[in-house]
Amino acid sequence: MSGTSADGVDAAVCAISGSGKSTQVRLLHFTCQPYDAEVRAEVLAVSQPPAGTVDRLCRLHYVLGEVFAQAALAALRGAGLSPADAHLIASHGQTVHHLPAADPLGRWLARSTLQLGEPAVIAQRTGVLTVANFRAADIAAGGQGAPLVPYADWVLLGDPQHDRAVQNIGGIANVTFLPAGGSLAEVVAFDTGPGNMLLDGAVRHFSGGARSYDTGGALAATGTPHPELLAWLMAHPFLAQPPPRSPGREAFGSEYLAAILAQAAARRLSEPDLLATLTAFTAASIADAYRRWLPRLPAEVFLGGGGTHNATLRRMLAAALPGVALRTHADFGIPDDAKEAIAFALLGNEALLGVPANVPGATGARPAILGQICFP
Template identity: 35%
Template sequence: MNAQIQKLYSKAAKPERLIIGLMSGTSMDGLDIALCSVSESGADTNIQILKFKTGEYTDDFRAKIKAVFSKKEVDLQLVCLMNEHIANTHAILINETLAEWDIKNESVDFIASHGQTIFHAPKSLHQLADYPNGTLQIGDGDHIAIKTGIITLSDFRQKHLAAGGEGAPLAVYGDYLMFSKAGEDRVMLNIGGIANFTYLPGNMDAGAVFSTDVGPGNTLMDQYMQKHFNQFYDKNAAVALRGELNPQLLSALLDCGFFGLDFPKTTGPELFNLEYLTEAQETSSTTNISKENVMATLCHFSAETIANAIKRCFGVDAHAQVFMSGGGMHNPLLVTLLQKKLPFCNFLTTDDLNINPDAKEAVLFAVLANETLCGKPINFGDRKGVPSVCMGKISLPE
């Protein structure tokens, strides 16, 4: 047997595995690095976050990602180069972080890398009859494995596509394993660039679990802040709180076929971008309203789409335990609006479930890697969008 395969086998067979989960989302605020201790698999999975850090991106690196991000037409040479550049940068951040934590690379068993999404193209968005669902994450796993010396699992979304899914959202798998509780219906709401949630029924029936994107979380607000205020995001909703809701603009923003599609569904900045906002402003004759009013309305837009989706699942008087994660949970206006729109829901964060909400997405990929290494596909039933598969390609460091 190849020595590297033997090493993979031996590490997968350990009773407790140290796995680094990595996440770099559409917000591009940095690389989330979560060092996790994982034992067992499936419904018996036991995971503990040992260390967590967000490795900061430089403005130059972030600009380079944006040059290839969510564009139908892009320099193909640049995409090719960024596949390697992102992986090399992530490897450097991992090595620096492990040194900072005084942890030797060889003591880590696996890395689970999401990569950087640069384009998401489900059929519902591209509308091209001859083509399948598509998505592309770059940041090559082989480069990370070689430069860290750690076996790396990456490119998780392609198996989901191959098995009939849309490549997203993948939270359904990790949420079910980490957060299901008998006797309690839960909603795991992640408000990243795009907002999505997972429904976890209290009867523990995996066949009833589903995860879906619902619309924009932070992406439109972040894009608008970057263009008009030269700020990466609206910290503490300072700008939005100075503005007022414009009902005409909100109505135009909500006028989109995506919101009428059945669950589960996926979307991204390929749809919800500044061009989308401009069209809505022109349609509603609101091109001259103040930038603060635009930001306030965009925040209401995100809250409205999230609340409408939860009501669609649980009724107008929705009663649910809603556990939040993602950057949007730090937006006080957005959270207040959600509480007003869903008065019978109880809003908490995954901190209440002993998982740092800022680390949750990175931890998810550590869980997915653990299932690929040590588990087996969970039977989610024969349902569209939730294929019962294990995910991730394996890269060996030698």
């Protein structure tokens, strides 16, 4: 899979047995295959209208099928396996547009989402049955198509005695609340707001594209958050929207970043001060979402995604959630960067078994079997 940061393809080779809460998952190998610079630039470009023309989307859909196929083959080689050893490939694809609010077109009203990376190409290049397009069934069943990882969170990370939150910080940040001993129907999950997307965009802006992220939050650590700009950011209407909710790149994408850069320029903020403010925005929006929309604060939070590596963000989040223990997926034996790829492997397994794997409390949908199958 590749997330909204569009930095490459995460591929996990997993041995899976069972289904539902009895599922057993063992990670055999994990790799991240960075996008070529030209591919990443095209992904970011077509994710914003009006650049996302039909000819560019059509071409990129098949190019990404090739890219994902090569990532799957590389992961299998890393595990010491051949394609003949694999029962299925589960591919989330690359989200380029996500419209979770029903949009009218004449007499029709529909939510929609678009993930690129043609699964037929993956199946043909690898010779392995491929399950893909997971979000479509949830939308067809009345949901928002996101977040989908909460099912894996419930399977892998629930605890019989302690309330837990699982906080992914990718391009977009999302939380799964797992009540102690809770059933799937009791799981609450939603997107909290921006993760790394605005930070990465600001770094690319200031560096002229030479840098793509603030390594470890080092630059932000030398700056000071600007209170007035932070208050302006926290007034974003998405943050007041009750769950289920799932923004796309559209909500916190290039237009919003341009507005932030204009605000920063008017206040003559340095790059470190703006990065500190944006880092504080991610932390504050996560903490605000917990207090507004979770049944109660969890005893502990498991952090995952690229934001886990940002020490400044982790420090700010700890300050915003006093008394809540912050841990990582690695503390639970799951590599922080591998979690979402593992989650889609699990969803692919449930698809073949005919088991609904969306979380109605996360997306607002009816239970649905997720994924479409392409044979090699």
